[in-house]
Amino acid sequence: LVLHRRGREWRQYSLDGIAGRLEHQYGASPYGLLACEPNWIYPLCNLITAAGIKASDACNGTARWPALAENFRGALLREGMRADGRFIAFRSALTGIAPPAPGGIVMQSFPCFFLNGLDPALAQEQWHAVRTALDRRDWRKLFWPIDVGNYGFSRAAGFAATAAAAAEMGEAGVMRECLERLE
Secondary structure: OEEEEOOEEEEOOOHHHHHHHHHHHHHHOOOOOOEEEOOEEOHHHHHHHHHHHHHHHHHHOOOHHHHHHHHHHHHHHHHOEOOOOOEOOOEEOOOOOOOOOOOEOHHHHHHHHHHHHHOHHHHHHHHHHHHHHHHHOOHHHHEOOOOOOOOOOOOHHHHHHHHHHHHHOOOHHHHHHHHHHHO
């Protein structure tokens, strides 16, 4: 990361440096997951971060992810999922409370996009639950008309994120249906 301002340059972190910092933070975290906003732990953000650490390993010849994988999986199952195996949206790092998940099916589908590269067996379990819901329920009810990223009123983000996850999980039919609905 190179910052520029008024002709000056600051070199803050390299990809390897960021991955090393994250590795340290995961080791120190009481939940085993990181708060990506003050007080709030989002499993999706942690999956993105973990995928970044694994990608950094591939780019830099390091082996951080294998050392983190087992603890990360345990923390994800313990802190990032409900008792029924569905992802929570977020958890308070101060109280441990995890409110009901907003956003509908996208909160279950999109994490599979990142999880598949980290823990394919767990991603398949999660995707199976998504597919079961898509096969059995009304899509207009599953895809909430709210973008949980910016709180605008649209199903577009849900369709786009689920299409990406479907492509990652090898589900061309679901991907095409989401893209058609997105159009």
